Every structure is written in structure tokens, then in C-alpha cells.
Amino acid sequence: MVGRFAGTLSPRRAAVLVALLVALTGCSTRGEPSHATKGCPSTADPAGLACRITSAARTSHDPDASANQLANAGRLAENGYQLLGDHPEWDTAVLAAVDPSLREQVRRAVDAYRQLLSLSGPPGANLPAWRVVDPLPVDVLRGLYDRAQRRFGVDWTVLAAVNLVETRMGRVVGLSSAGAQGPMQFMPATWAAYGLGGDVWDPRDAIMGAANYLASNGGADPARLDRALHRYNNDVRYVRAVRDYAAMLSADPNVLVQLHAWPVEYRTVAGDIPLPTGYESAHPIPVGQWLTVHPLPQGEG
Template identity: 50%
Template sequence: MIGERWGRGLLVAVVLLAVLVGCTDAPPTPPPAAPVQPAAPQPFPDAIGPHGPTVSSDPTALAREIDAAQATIADPARSPREVAAAARTAQVAYEELAFHPERLAPVLAALPPGPADVTNRIVTAGRDLLAMAKGAPGDELPAWRIAEPLPPDRLRALYAGAEARFGVPWHILAAVNLVESRMGRIASHSEAGARGPMQFMPSTWASYGLGGNVEDPHDAILGAANYLQANGADTATGLDRALRRYNNDQRYVRAVRAYADVMAADERAFLAFHAWEVYFRTTSGRVHLPVGYDEPRAVRADEYLARTGAPR
């Protein structure tokens, strides 16, 4: 959130993870032991369900699921539908490991070196974001509206246009968009009053928004690029400082840089991040907030699940 500490809206949006290779602050990957066989093509479920995809609790089986998902995402021959389904499965797998770090080591030991390194970095970034949360999950779902994000090709073009104008790398803008609003899926103000897909405080938007509409993805991405450039993000040495101005927490900086690095290394990762859904951790477990979720006030998770006919 630009200008102030983030509110709960942004916080819970990002606890569902973010990815990354190339994050220099991630701990080293332990040597793999008894790695799984190379991932074979496999279908991933299209149906998301009230709690998201189900992943295995067995380390070797979970390693196979992660390895297969990463292989699907990286394969240009796979359809957008297949990539999105694989990305959603990987998202939940990384989240489970971030919430249960004691499960990480055996999963890493069962993965080949490359996927193990990626997984270790993803989960470490997720732990950074979780560390920014306050308190244990409660029994309520938030007063949010969940919207369909712009298609990935349109968002990618917006990032490119902002990069051309302000010199801020497209993958940095995409990573901020991912962390702040799940690339526009969370179409609600934060508790602190930040607005739009890039989560601007009104006073900051007045200075850097270029007269645009803070809720419009085109205008918001340009405004974010303007703000970051003004704080030095168009230079290698100034980028961390600019991100720290965006949100004054080094864990936030590490997470954004990590997501950006993985997209810079393999642009297909952007397609995976774009497919990530919105989940909310409650005492009723992880609850999927689908496109069309629109609650004007906080609602008890068990009541919402009962109302929607979902199993608890």
C-alpha cells in the first residue's frame, strides 16, 4: 500500500503466496534425496471448490504434484486452461508448506534440484508475507468484492506501456499488482483506505495518479510506475528503496522482488500468477472467494459456506 502500512485486505490477499526464483534472501536449498521421477503430463482439476484444490499431505506425493504443476506451467505446448489449473494446484501446495514449514524439508528432499530450489524460494517468500500478518485466523470472511481480472495479455500490455513511459521494469509492476490485489481480483478498499488494483492512499494518488481513475487498471498501473520512478525504481540501486516507500517493510520488498525475479527469468510464470485465486484462512479452514463474491459486511465463514451449499 502506497504511503502507509497495509490493511488487512492486502495482507490476507498475499498470504496465499507469491513465487519466486532468484530471491537472494531465500535460504539455501538442502541437497535433494531420493528425488521423484521426472514429472509426466497430467490433468489438474478445473473445479476449484469451496476450499480450493486438494493436495497431498504425503511429502513424496506432494513433491510429485508440485513438480508436475511446475512442468505444466513451463511448457508452451500446454493450453491456458491447463496452465491455470496447474497454477491453482501449485498455489495451494505452496500455501500449505508456508503455513506448515515443518513439512518443507521432506518435500524438498523428494524434488529434483531445480524444482526444489524454486519451491524453497516460493515457500520462503510466503513465510515472509505470513510474518506480516497479525493474529490467528478468525471465524469471519472479509467485506470484499472479488472481480475477474483483466486477461493476461491486456495486463501485460499495460505493464509494458508503463515501463516504456517511466522505466520501471514490467515484472516489478506485475509483482506489485499481484501482492496488492491479486492482479485486480480483490476489488475492495483496504481497511486503511487504500484503493484500486495498486492500492493507493487517496493523498498519494492525488500526487502521482496523473489525474486518472484509481480504480482503472490502466491508470493505476501508470500511477504506480510514476510513484516508483519518482522514488528511484528506474535504477538498480534505487529499486529496493522505492519498494520500501510503497510499503515500509523489508519482507514486502523481498516478496515483490522475488515474484518479479521469477517472471523476469520465465515470463510464463506471469500466466501462473494471473491464475492464482483468492483464499481466506478462517477457523473453518481455507475458504475460496470466487469471482462474484460480494459481501458489504464481514460474514461468518460457516454461515457463508452453509448459504452457498459448500461443505465445511
């Protein structure tokens, strides 16, 4: 979303932003992985929610957890944060019930969700012209963030948070040649100035370009980071969400495993529709048309 809010916001740029935020703030009610929820109440209430969030965090820190279990724990944590984000009346009870070491993480995750949700606008009538792919492995992405930090001084946690908010760490690939491009969402003119001659669609080049852009606007200095993020996207809610996710990673770098597992969902007039790896369309798809072929399992949406 680099440069998208510089000066007057055009309708086309606003539409791109809203589409991305809608996809990244869908409230999930998918089935829950048994490994992460073992021993937790099945009811959707504060006690059960606190148990699931705590269990997901424990799985994420379990050195014997399989890759599938880690991914499921990440998705479970996301579901929990979103459910709590939609029920502010549960905040006090859930925060009192979660493991004390997780309280600040939960506050941050829920605040980020609420900030982005406030930017997302009304539900869409069409699914987007996107391709959804698997992101690079988490250890590869961490290496790219670290490399960019060493070169430009922008903290790796900020780069990871921007990557998450922009495209779910590279999961969302927009097929339009207009507007923002690549996993870090650069406008073409901005990429030409800060992309270091790389390929805007290559995660390695895009992350390095984002670090270059942020550093050029003061992002290597913690006292000027907000200004740099405002240059990336001139909305205080965006800045606050990025700062929330970066703070989560700073407090516990292992949270990257959870964030990396978060899938793409699209908020529509018919409910929240998951866009799995392999989803691809060159044109917007009416929601009804999609659901005729891909009905949601009972209880979803």
C-alpha cells in the same frame, strides 16, 4: 498499500493491510486438477508435493495446454507452495526432489508466502466487504506492465509482483470509499500526486501510476529498488515478498501464467474460505453466516 505505512500506522490502515494479506495467504487444500497431477502420489508428503509442483510447471510450459489446464496448473502450484510454506520441516526433502531447474523458484515462492503470512495477523471472524472479479487476461496485463516499464523504467516483474501482492492482479475490489483504492492500492492523496490524472480503479491507469510512484522513489535503479518498495509499504517482509515474486518472473517470465491463476482465499477462524469470482458484499459477513449458505466441501478449510 501505497503510503499506508508512512509515519505512524493508524489502526484503520493496519486493518486494511491485514485483510488483504489474510486473503492472499490462505492455505488451500482444494481438489487437485488431474491433468497437472497425472502420475503423482496422492499423499500429502514431500515426495508427492515435489511431484505436483514439477508437474504444474511442466503444464505451464506446454504449448498445447488449454487455458483451463494452465489455470489449474497455476492453482496447483500455489497449493503446493502454501503447503510447503506451512511445513518447513519438508523443505530439504522437497527441494531435493523437485526438478533442479525449479529449486530456486520454489525457494522464492515459499519465502514470499511465509513473509506475507507473518504479516497477516490472526484469522478473521468476518469475511471482508469486497467484490471479487476476474483479472484482465494475462497477456493484457503483461502488455500494461511492459508499457509502464518503457515509460518509467521500473521493471515489469516488479509491477506484476506488486499487483499480485496488493490485489491478486486485480481480483480483489474493496468496496469501502476510505483507505487504499484500486488494483495497485493507492491512498487517495498519493494517487492525486502520482496518478497522472487517471482513474485509480482502472488497471491501466493504476499500473502506470504505480510505476510513476516507484520511479519517483528510485525504483528504476536496481540498487534503489528496495527503498522504493519500502515507500510503497514500509515493511521489510512486504519488500522481500515482492522481490521474491519479481525474481521468479525474471528467471522465467512464463511464471506469470501461474501467478495470474492464483485465486483469493480468506483465512478465518473457521478455516480458509475461497472467495470466488462474483463474491460481493458491501459489509463484513460473519463467517458462520456465510458457511450456513456456502458450506465448504468435505476436507476443506
